Amino acid sequence: MADLTSNFIGIETPNPFWLASAPPTDKEYNVRRAFEAGWGGAVWKTLGEDGPPVVNVNGPRYGAIWGADRRLLGLNNIELITDRPLGINLKEMTRVKKDYPDRAIIASLMVPVNEDCWKEILLRVAETGCDGVELNFGCPHGMSERGMGSAVGQVPEYVGQVTEWCKKHTCLPVIVKLTPNITDIRKPAQAARDGGADAVSLINTINSITSVNLDSFAPEPAIDGKGAHGGYCGPAVKPIALNMVAELARTKSLQGLPISGIGGIGTWRDAAEFLALGAGNVQVCTAAMTYGFRIVKEMISGLSQYMDEKGFSSIDELVGRAVPNLSDWQNLNLNYVAKARINQELCIKCGRCYAACEDTSHQAITMSKNRIFGVDDGECVACNLCVNVCPVEGCITMEQLPPGSLDERTGKTVVAQYANWTQHPNNPGACAAE
Amino acid sequence: MAISALASGIVPNRLARRQYADNFSDLHPRLNDHEAMVAADQCYFCHDAPCVDACPTEIDIPLFIRQIATRTPEAAAKTIFSQNILGGMCARVCPTETLCEQACVREVAESKPVKIGQLQRYATDALMDSDIHPFNRAASTGKKIAVAGAGPAGLACAHRLAMKGHDVAIFEARGKPGGLNEFGIAAYKTVDGFAKREIDWLLQIGGITLKPGVRIGGNLTIRQLKADFDAVFLGIGLGGTGRLGLENEDMAGIRDAVDFIAELRQAGDFSTIPVGRDVVVVGGGMTAIDAAVQSRLLGALNVTLAYRRSLDMMKASRHERDLATSKGVRIITGAVPVAIRGNGSVEEIEFEYSDDNLEPTGHKFAIPADQVLKAIGQKLADADLPETENGKIKTTGAGRTSTEGIWAGGDCTLAGDDLTVTAVAEGRDAAEDIDRCLMS
Numbered sequence: 090m091a092d093l094t095s096n097f098i099g100i101e102t103p104n105p106f107w108l109a110s111a112p113p114t115d116k117e118y119n120v121r122r123a124f125e126a127g128w129g130g131a132v133w134k135t136l137g138e139d140g141p142p143v144v145n146v147n148g149p150r151y152g153a154i155w156g157a158d159r160r161l162l163g164l165n166n167i168e169l170i171t172d173r174p175l176g177i178n179l180k181e182m183t184r185v186k187k188d189y190p191d192r193a194i195i196a197s198l199m200v201p202v203n204e205d206c207w208k209e210i211l212l213r214v215a216e217t218g219c220d221g222v223e224l225n226f227g228c229p230h231g232m233s234e235r236g237m238g239s240a241v242g243q244v245p246e247y248v249g250q251v252t253e254w255c256k257k258h259t260c261l262p263v264i265v266k267l268t269p270n271i272t273d274i275r276k277p278a279q280a281a282r283d284g285g286a287d288a289v290s291l292i293n294t295i296n297s298i299t300s301v302n303l304d305s306f307a308p309e310p311a312i313d314g315k316g317a318h319g320g321y322c323g324p325a326v327k328p329i330a331l332n333m334v335a336e337l338a339r340t341k342s343l344q345g346l347p348i349s350g351i352g353g354i355g356t357w358r359d360a361a362e363f364l365a366l367g368a369g370n371v372q373v374c375t376a377a378m379t380y381g382f383r384i385v386k387e388m389i390s391g392l393s394q395y396m397d398e399k400g401f402s403s404i405d406e407l408v409g410r411a412v413p414n415l416s417d418w419q420n421l422n423l424n425y426v427a428k429a430r431i432n433q434e435l436c437i438k439c440g441r442c443y444a445a446c447e448d449t450s451h452q453a454i455t456m457s458k459n460r461i462f463g464v465d466d467g468e469c470v471a472c473n474l475c476v477n478v479c480p481v482e483g484c485i486t487m488e489q490l491p492p493g494s495l496d497e498r499t500g501k502t503v504v505a506q507y508a509n510w511t512q513h514p515n516n517p518g519a520c521a522a523e
Numbered sequence: 524m525a526i527s528a529l530a531s532g533i534v535p536n537r538l539a540r541r542q543y544a545d546n547f548s549d550l551h552p553r554l555n556d557h558e559a560m561v562a563a564d565q566c567y568f569c570h571d572a573p574c575v576d577a578c579p580t581e582i583d584i585p586l587f588i589r590q591i592a593t594r595t596p597e598a599a600a601k602t603i604f605s606q607n608i609l610g611g612m613c614a615r616v617c618p619t620e621t622l623c624e625q626a627c628v629r630e631v632a633e634s635k636p637v638k639i640g641q642l643q644r645y646a647t648d649a650l651m652d653s654d655i656h657p658f659n660r661a662a663s664t665g666k667k668i669a670v671a672g673a674g675p676a677g678l679a680c681a682h683r684l685a686m687k688g689h690d691v692a693i694f695e696a697r698g699k700p701g702g703l704n705e706f707g708i709a710a711y712k713t714v715d716g717f718a719k720r721e722i723d724w725l726l727q728i729g730g731i732t733l734k735p736g737v738r739i740g741g742n743l744t745i746r747q748l749k750a751d752f753d754a755v756f757l758g759i760g761l762g763g764t765g766r767l768g769l770e771n772e773d774m775a776g777i778r779d780a781v782d783f784i785a786e787l788r789q790a791g792d793f794s795t796i797p798v799g800r801d802v803v804v805v806g807g808g809m810t811a812i813d814a815a816v817q818s819r820l821l822g823a824l825n826v827t828l829a830y831r832r833s834l835d836m837m838k839a840s841r842h843e844r845d846l847a848t849s850k851g852v853r854i855i856t857g858a859v860p861v862a863i864r865g866n867g868s869v870e871e872i873e874f875e876y877s878d879d880n881l882e883p884t885g886h887k888f889a890i891p892a893d894q895v896l897k898a899i900g901q902k903l904a905d906a907d908l909p910e911t912e913n914g915k916i917k918t919t920g921a922g923r924t925s926t927e928g929i930w931a932g933g934d935c936t937l938a939g940d941d942l943t944v945t946a947v948a949e950g951r952d953a954a955e956d957i958d959r960c961l962m963s
Contacts, residue, residue, distance in 0.1 A: 157564040437632040440570030460573065480567050481632065 091396035093389060095129060095404050097370040098262045098287045098347050100220045102129035102193045105404055106360065106388050109351050109372035110135050110197035110223060110266070113382070115171055117181035120194075124185070126382035127389060130193030132290075132372060135170035135225045136178055136210065138200045143169045143232075149310035152299030152319060161379050163325035165299045167310060167317055169231045170199050175213070182217040194218075195264065199225040199237050202247055204254045211259040221262035224255060226277070227293020229270050229320045239293065242268035245280035252284025264349060267291040267333075269326075274333040275340050282346050289337065290349035290372060292330045294320025323375035327353030331366055338367025338412045355384065357391025364404065365411035419510045426496050426503045427471040427487040429453070429464045435484035436462060442475035442485060450474050466497040528824050532868075533776060533797045533894050537822025543793040546820035550711045550846075551615075551641060559645045562638040563592040569628055574639060577626035579948040580607035584623060588642055600650035601657045603643055608682045608951070609675055611651055611721050612704050613944045614644035615712050618809075620842040622944070651720070656727035661688035663730070666961050669694065669752040671739045674702020675943045676758030676933025678725060679950030680957075685730035687958045692752070693731060696738035702760055703934075704943065706785040709813040710793075711820070745907050749928055754957045757916065757924070757931040758950055762904030767805065767860055767897060775868035780804060780814035780898035787817055799894025801825045803872050805860055806898030807837040808941065812844065814896045815852045826851065827890055829858045832879050838941070861887065869895055903935055912937055922953030930957055 095105035107130035108114050108123055115134040123131055137143060145168055152165040171178055186194045196214040200206040214222060226242030233240040241247045248265065255263045265281035267274060269292040278289050296318050300309045308316030330352020337343050350368025354360050355376030363371050376384055401407050431442070438460040446454040453468035454475060476485045490496060492505035510516055528537050538546070554562060566588040574584045582603050590599035603610035617623075619640035627636035650657065666689045670677045673695035681691045699705060704718040726733070737743055739759060748755045764779040766772060776799065790796050798821040804814050807830035815828040828847065830837055834856045837844065848854060858874035859881060865871065873889040902914045909924035910917050915937045922930040922938075932949030933939050939946060 158561060159564075437628040438569075438573065439567045439628040440572075441567060444570035456571075460571075 091393045091401065092403060093129075093393055093396075095370050097193075097349065098221070098264070100130070100193045100195075100262065101191075102370075103127075103191060104129040104385075104389055104392075105364065105370035106130075106385050107132060107193060107195070107349070107370060107372045108377060109374040110195075110225065111374040111378070112166075112168065113374060113377050115173065117185055120181075120185050121188070123377075123382045123385075124189045124192050127385045128192070128382065129370075130195065130220070132195040132197050132223050133178065133182055133219075135197040135199045135228070136175055136214065137170050138206060138210065139175045139213075142172045142174055145169055145172050146312050148312040152310040153323075154299055154325065161375075162323060163297075163299065163321055164323040164375050164378065165297045165310070165319040165321045166294070167230050167319040170197075170225070170228070175210075179213060179217050182214075182219055186218045186220075193220045195221045195223050197223045197225050197266070199228070199232060201235075201237060202241060202251060204258075207251060207254045208258040211255060211261075215259055215261060219261070221264060221287075222255065222259065223264040223266050223290060224251060225266050225293070226251070227266045227268040227291075229268060229294055229296050230318060239268035239270050242266075242277055242293070243271050245276045248277045249280035249284040252281050252286045256285035262287040264288045264290050266293055266351075268293045269329060269333055269352075270296050274336055275343065278337050278340075278343055278346065282343060286346070288347035288349055288369070290351055291337075292326065292333050292352045294322045295326055295329065297321035322352065323379075324353045324355060327359060331362060334363060334368050335366040335412065335415050338409060339415050355379075357388045357395065360388055361392055361395055361407065362411075364407045365409070366415070367409045367412050369408055370404075421509060422507045423510060423513060424504050424506060424508045426490045428466050428469045428490060429471065429473075429475050429485055430488045431462055431464060431475075431485050432483065433461070435481050437481055437484075438462070439480060441478045441480065445474050445478045468498060470498065528822055529800065531800050531893055533799045535795050535797045537798060538794070540794060542822075543820075547710050547714070547793055549714045550709075551644075553648050554638070554641050554645045559591055559596075559642060562642055563588050565629060565637045566592070567628060573626035573628060574623040574637075577622050578606075579622070579942065579945045580610075580613070580951070581948075582606045582610065582643070584639055587646055588637065588639070591642055591646055596646045596649035597653070597655070597657075599642075599646035603647055604650075604657060606951075607944065607947050608679055608725055609704070609721065609943065609947045610643060611647040611724075612675070612713065612718065613947065614640055614647055615717070616704075616708050617942070617944050618840045618842065621840045651724050654724070656724060658686055658728055660685055660729045663690070664688040664962065666690065666753045667692070667751075668754045668756065668957060668961075669748040670756045670758060671745075671748070672696075672702060672758035672760055672933070672935075673700030673722075673733065673735070674758055674760050674933060674946065675704060676760075676935075676939075676946035676950035676953075677702070677756065678722065679947040680756045680758060680930075680932065680954045681731050681950075682725055682728055683951050683954035684957060685728045687954070689730065689753075689958070689961070691731045693733050694737040694739060694743060694748075695733065695735045696759075696762070698735050700733055700735060702758075706788055707781060707810065707813070708788070708943075709784070709817055710788055711817075740904070740907055745929065749926075753928075753961055755929045756922070756950070756953055756957065757908070757929065757935060758933045758946070759904075760934045761901035761915075763902040764897065765899040765902060767863075767899065769860060769863050771863040771865065771869070774863060774865055776865065776893055777863065777869050777895040777897065780806065780810050780896040781901065783814055783896050784810065784817065787821075793821060796821055798823045799892070801891045802827070802894045802896065803890055803892040804828045804896045804898055805872075806830065806900070807832065807839060807856075808898060808900070809839055809843060810901075811896075811898035812839045812847050812852075814898055816847050816850050818894075818896070819850045819852055823894070825853070825891075827853045827855060827892075829855045829860065829874055829890075831857070831859045831877065831881060833857055836879060858888075859883065862889075863895070864889075869893065901934070915939070921956035922949055923956065 093104040110132040150168040154163040228238035232238040265286040350363030351372040455463040587599040587602040624636035630636040802818040802823040862873040876886040909926040930953040933946035
C-alpha cells in the first residue's frame with residue numbers, strides 16, 4: 090500500500106485529506122469522530138472575535154440541487170462562522186490536538202480588518218498547539234456584509250495587508266483561503282503571496298440561490314418568506330475549483346506557492362485530479378456532510394491503489410503532474426483530428442446521441458430503422474457531445490484519425506505536424522512558420 | 524368458519540377469512556411518491572423510444588415519465604389517456620414484461636427496465652382519484668353510432684367517438700359493462716372495483732348511452748343496428764368457449780375457466796366461492812394462469828396447470844408463469860388430456876405426453892381432480908356477422924369489416940391478440956376511421 094503521508098507547508102499528516110472549515114469541524118465531538126474515521130487533518134470551523142458570538146438563523150441554512158435518484162450535486166449554505174464562544178472552541182482544539190498529535194488542526198480565522206484584532210486572536214490560537222491558521226477571506230454571505238470574509242478576499246490590497254499582519258504576529262504557517270467570487274483568482278493569490286502567505290487554499294463557496302419556491306415565491310433556503318444568497322459547494326463546483334487551482338499552479342509569479350485544493354471533492358479520483366493540477370493537499374466538506382466521515386476510507390484506499398498502479402512512492406510525485414499539460418486555446422493542435430466511434434456491443438440503443446447531434450449539433454450520428462447508431466465521419470467534428478450524453482460509460486469514444494488518413498469532413502489528409510491557431514492562415518495575426 | 528383445506532370436493536370457505544383479504548390484495552400496490560420519483564429518474568428519455576413502439580396504443584412513455592419526475596402526474600395522465608383512455612386498467616393488466624418494459628433500453632443495459640407500468644398507474648390514479656376527466660366533448664355532430672360490446676375495444680371506440688361529438692349507444696350482452704375488465708382478469712390485478720370506477724370516469728365525457736342486457740344477434744340484429752345508426756362498431760369479444768372433445772366432459776366439476784373467473788370477479792366475498800381441493804386447469808394462456816392462481820388463492824390444495832405444448836409456446840408470459848409457480852401452481856407441459864373419469868362428478872383426469880405437433884407418445888399419467896377448469900381458447904359466439912376467418916371477424920385497415928358501415932376491433936377480430944391494450948388501440952383507431960368516413 091502506497092505511503093500517503095502528506096507534508097503540506099511543513100505540516101505532516103498521515104494522508105492529504107483534510108476536512109475543510111465548515112459545520113463538520115465546528116466541535117470537538119465531530120472532529121474526534123473525523124479523526125477516528127481516518128481524516129488527516131481538520132480546519133476548525135472559523136473562529137471570530139472574543140465576546141458575544143455571532144448568531145445564526147433559526148430556519149433552513151442549506152439549499153441544494155439534486156441529480157438523478159436525488160443525489161446531492163450542489164449544496165448552498167447561509168450559515169455564518171462558529172456561533173460557539175471562542176474560549177470553548179480553543180479549549181476543544183487544545184484537547185483534540187493533544188489526543189491526535191499526528192493529525193493537523195488548523196484554526197480558521199475571521200476578524201475585522203484591524204491589526205489588533207488579528208494579533209489578539211493569533212496569540213490565543215497559538216496556545217492551542219494547533220498546526221497553522223487559515224485566514225477566511227472567502228465566505229460570501231452574512232460576514233461579508235460586515236466587511237469580512239469575501240469582502241476582504243475580493244480586494245487584493247486587503248488580502249495582502251491582513252496576510253502581512255498575520256505573518257508578523259504568529260510563527261504558525263499562514264494559509265490564505267480565497268473566494269471564487271472574483272474575476273481573476275490570480276490577483277488575490279498574488280497579494281497573499283506578496284503578503285508572505287505560506288499557502289493559499291481554494292475555493293471557498295460561490296454566491297448562489299439554489300431554487301425558488303414557486304408557491305411562496307421565495308428564494309431557497311427561505312427564512313420566513315425571504316431568502317438571501319448563500320455559498321455554493323459540492324460536486325457541482327468541482328470544475329470551477331479545478332480551473333482556479335490550475336490557474337494558480339501555472340502562473341509563473343506564483344510558482345512554489347503551495348495550494349490546498351477545495352471544491353466538490355468527494356472521491357479519491359476528485360482528490361487525485363486536484364493534486365495533479367497542483368494542489369499539495371485537499372480539503373473536503375460537502376461529501377462528508379452528505380455521506381458521513383467514513384468516505385475517507387474509500388479516498389485512502391483509492392488513492393493508495395492508484396499510486397501503487399502508477400508506481401508513485403509519495404504524494405509529491407503526483408502533485409502538479411497535469412500542470413504542464415494545461416495550455417491556452419491558441420496552443421491546441423488544430424491538426425489533431427478525432428471522430429466519434431460507437432461500440433455496438435455496449436450500445437443500449439437509447440438514441441440520445443442521435444437526438445443531441447441531430448437537433449443541436451452537426452447531424453453526424455446516423456440511425457437505422459432497427460436502431461443501429463453510427464457516425465457520419467463526413468459531418469463529425471468530434472465535439473464530444475454524444476460521449477457526454479450517452480448513459481453508458483465507454484460506449485462512445487473519440488478516436489484519433491492517424492496521420493495520413495482522410496478526414497472526410499474536410500476532404501484533407503490528416504497530417505502529423507503540430508499546428509495551432511497562431512499559425513493558422515485564417516488568423517489575421519498569424520505568424521508564418523519559419 | 525373455515526373448512527379444512529383437506530376437504531375434498533368443490534366447497535367454499537377453505538381459508539380463514541383474513542387469508543382471503545391477504546390473498547386477493549393488490550398484486551402491485553400503487554407506488555408512493557418517493558417510489559415514483561426514484562422509478563421516474565431511471566428513464567433515459569430515449570429518442571424515438573423503443574417502449575413507445577412496443578406499446579400497442581403508442582403512449583408517449585418518455586414524456587409521461589418526465590412529467591411525473593417534474594411532479595405533474597396529472598399532465599402525465601393526460602399524455603397517457605390521450606392515447607389510451609383505459610390507461611388505468613392497462614397499467615394494471617398489461618403484460619408490460621412483453622411490451623414496453625421488454626423494449627426498455629435499461630432492460631438491454633441492466634436487465635432491469637424502468638417500471639413503466641407502475642409509473643403509468645401512479646399517474647392515472649392521481650388524475651382519476653381527483654375525479655377529473657381531462658377531455659371535452661366537441662359540439663354535437665348529430666351522427667349516431669352503435670357500439671356492440673362494452674369491453675375495452677367498445678369503450679375505447681365509444682369514448683373517442685363521443686369526444687368528437689357523435690352520439691354513441693353501447694349495447695352490452697351482460698348486465699353491466701366492462702367486458703373482460705369486469706368479468707375476466709385476475710381479481711388481484713384490479714382491486715376495489717376499479718373496472719367499474721374506470722367506466723364511470725370514462726363516461727363523464729358525455730354523449731354515450733349504455734344499454735346493458737342486449738345481446739347482438741338475439742333480439743337486436745346487426746342488420747337492424749346498421750339501419751338505425753350511421754355506423755356500427757363490433758367489439759363483442761369471444762363469447763363461446765372451446766371443448767376438449769372428451770367423453771364425460773359435461774360431468775359435474777368441469778367448467779370453463781372464464782365462467783369461474785367471472786363468478787369470482789362478481790363475488791363480493793371470496794370466501795363464498797367454492798373451489799376444489801385438487802384443481803386441474805387445462806390451457807396455456809392468461810386465462811389459464813388467472814384461473815390456476817386464483818384457485819390456489821381460494822385455498823385449493825393442489826393446483827396443476829396442464830398445457831399441451833412446450834413451455835416456450837405458452838401464451839402466458841414468463842412473468843405470469845413465475846407468478847403462478849410462486850403461488851404454488853404446478854405447471855405440466857406437453858400433456859394432452861385424453862380421459863376424464865369419475866362417478867357422477869370428476870375424480871381424475873388422464874393426460875398423454877405429446878410433442879409440439881401434438882403427436883402422442885404413448886406415455887400417460889393421471890392426476891386426481893375434483894375440479895377441472897378449461898381454458899382452451901374462446902371463439903366467436905354465433906351471430907349474423909361480417910365475413911370471418913378462423914372463427915374471427917376479418918378486418919382491414921382501422922377495423923373495417925367486409926360490410927360497409929361496420930367496423931370491428933378487439934378479441935373478436937383476427938387482428939386481436941387477447942390483450943386489453945390491443946383492444947383499446949383497435950377501438951380508438953376504428954373510431955378515428957368512423958369519424959373520418961362520417962365527416963368527410
